[in-house]
Amino acid sequence: MAKESGSIRRKLFGTDGVRGVANVYPMTAEIALQLGRALAYSIRNGKHRHRVVIGKDTRLSGYMLEGALMSGLCSMGVDALLVGPMPTPGISYLVQSMRADAGAVISASHNPYQDNGIKFFGRDGFKLPDETEAQLESLIFDQAIDHLRPTATKVGKAFRIDDAGGRYVVYLKSIFPKELTLEGVTVVLDCANGAAYKVAPMVFEELGAKVIRLGVSPDGKNINQGAGALHPERMCKAVVKHGAQLGLALDGDADRLIVCDEKGNVVDGDAIMAICGRHLLAKRQLAKKTVVATVMSNMGLDLAMSEVGGKVVRTAVGDRYVVERMRKQGLNFGGEQSGHLIFLDHATTGDGMVAGLSLLAVMLQAGKPMSELASCFSPVPQTLLNVKVKERRELDELPTVLKTIKGVELKLGTDGRVLVRFSGTEAKARVLVEGPDARRNQSYAQEIGEALTRALE
Structure with a gap:
């Protein structure tokens, strides 16, 4: 059974920063200010003037949160470098290019405009690890730095960087x-x-x-x-x-x-990983002949890579976990089925422009249209079922559910797989069943879903 690994339980941070409805807890100006103060305290490691790059997307609430975050940083003696609307990977790049101490992105990614979020990058351009985010929360909720108030010339400044986009x-x-x-x-x-x-x-x-x-x-x-x-x-x-x-x-x-x-046909995110992974492998540029994907990627990706002598390793859902595995094992390409593609030789996080440029380069070098390139990937039939639950529990605590899952895995054999995980943002369990027969997949998923409902009543 594929089982998603857990992470440190945090009060504010989710899998990709702090996120919620703008001006409703936790996405309030007050929390943004406190996050700024906590980040400023955590990066101070010498007598030099510390700087944090702040970027945002185009949401109306970005102005409010940008000002609050900036105030929090300045109140702890750290300078804020404001770049305005800028892609998340752009902030990652600018932090490294400008030798800043950290970066902050104000965005809720694909969510509707009334939502917003805040996520941070370290001075190396990588997203902060779970442990560091937990430390920031402790600084806020333990009120450990409330008494620290630099004055006079030690208060931070704010600068607008007009040529950041260029x-x-x-x-x-x-x-x-x-x-x-x-x-x-x-x-x-x-x-x-x-x-x-x-x-x-x-x-x-x-x-x-x-x-x-x-x-x-x-x-x-x-x-x-x-x-x-x-x-x-x-x-x-x-x-x-x-x-x-x-x-x-x-x-x-x-x-x-x-x-x-x-x-005019959408090309699956796993297909894009297969195209790029196989291309890099053919050019001997795919580290250890391995692509990193999450537990949600289709088995068709494994088959596409194995055809050319490559392999796939899997992580928990979230591009940050893909990057962590890549760095830990010395790998350079991976991503998520949803379209987060990480080319670690060029970027420290998912970058849609880097991915688009890489894909165009493959097309030009292969001399083939995208439809032909995408034929290297054939998805294994997959069923994803969302089950409403009253509480989130560890699967090890639900023996009847485990028994049902193992029964389904025996029926699937080596031709399929089962993944059961609880949503980190909703009161739902997600049941994924992959196998050669779509109708049986649906039946198996329903069977596991019913077992979850009975166990969590």
């Missing part, structure tokens, strides 16, 4: 193979009215592509609304209409990518 664009262009050009290539690019609405079109156009722009008119309320990675249908129609070679749809903070082939 710096990130130059960096993105530098990772595209110099011997290639996008001249003659038409790309439909949907920026979801989010953080990449300025920088993403610039990157592809400056490399020579004809870009059909969608979702580049944010108004504070239309982020992700009928656009971007959550709604790829508009991109798919535009690809067919304009005869484009590829469609790329980003989410609100542009760390995730959904792809459409030249025929």
Whole structure:
């Protein structure tokens, strides 16, 4: 049985920072200020002037939270570098490029505009580990730093970095193979009215592509609304209409990518990993011939990689856990079925633009259309069932459920797998069954779901 590993239980932080409805606990200005103070305290490790890069997406509430976070940092003697709307991976890059001590992103990613969130990067450009986030919470809830109030010249300053977007664009262009050009290539690019609405079109156009722009008119309320990675249908129609070679749809903070082939069909995130993984392997650039995926990725990815002598290792859900495994085992490529793709040779977190550029490079070098490249991946039938539960429990505490799961695994044998995990944000259990027969998968999932309902009544 595939079982998702747990993480440290925290009060504020989830799998990707603090998130919720803006101006409702915990996404309030007060908490943002306290997070700023806690982060500032945690990064102080010398007498130099400490600096934190702050970026955001295009949500209306971003102004409120940006000001509060900035105030918290300055109140602890740390300078805030404000870059305005910027993709999450852009902040990761700028933290390293500017030798800052940390980075903060104000975004709720693919959530609707009324939500918002805050996530942090360390000075190395990687997301903070669970342990560090737990320490930040302790500083807030234990009121351990409430008495620390620097005064006079020791109070922090705030600076606006006007050329941040240009710096990130130059960096993105530098990772595209110099011997290639996008001249003659038409790309439909949907920026979801989010953080990449300025920088993403610039990157592809400056490399020579004809870009059909969608979702580049944010108004504070239309982020992700009928656009971007959550709604790829508009991109798919535009690809067919304009005869484009590829469609790329980003989410609100542009760390995730959904792809459409030249025929207007969405290409599965696992298929993209298979395409890129096999390409890197053929060029002897895939570390240890291994792709890192989460427990949610389809077994078809394993089969696609094994065909060419590669393999797949799996982690808990969340791109941060993919990155942790990559760093721990010296691997350089991985991602999530949802479209978070991490090319660790180029970026420290999921980057939709890096992924899009890498995919275009594969297409040009292979001389094949996306539909043909995607044929290397054939998904194994998969059923995902969400079961409402009254409480979250460890599966080891539910013997009747474990017995049911083991019974299903025996029936599936080596041709399938079962994954049962509890949602970290909702009162639901998620049951995934993979196997060659879709109808049986559905029946098996229902059987496990009913066992969960009985055990947690």
